[in-house]
Amino acid sequence: MICACHQVGEATIRNAIQAGDTTVESLGARLACGTRCGSCLPELKRIVEEERSHERTDTSLELA
Numbered sequence: 001m002i003c004a005c006h007q008v009g010e011a012t013i014r015n016a017i018q019a020g021d022t023t024v025e026s027l028g029a030r031l032a033c034g035t036r037c038g039s040c041l042p043e044l045k046r047i048v049e050e051e052r053s054h055e056r057t058d059t060s061l062e063l064a
Ligand code: FES
Pocket: 002, 003, 004, 005, 006, 033, 034, 035, 036, 037, 038, 039, 040, 041
């Protein structure tokens, strides 16, 4: 569970990022995570960055 206020878990967040919500703001718009107390924002940012760097790695592997 990443966002306790809105009961949003890590898997849900990663799925949303892969579906195109690649910023904390758009995750908040879709899932409401990070829009109440804000204490999960650092975690949300970390997951967004992690998923984005996976994307970059995948792309470079495809090109190679
Ligand atoms: S824990 Fe996510 S807004 Fe409070």
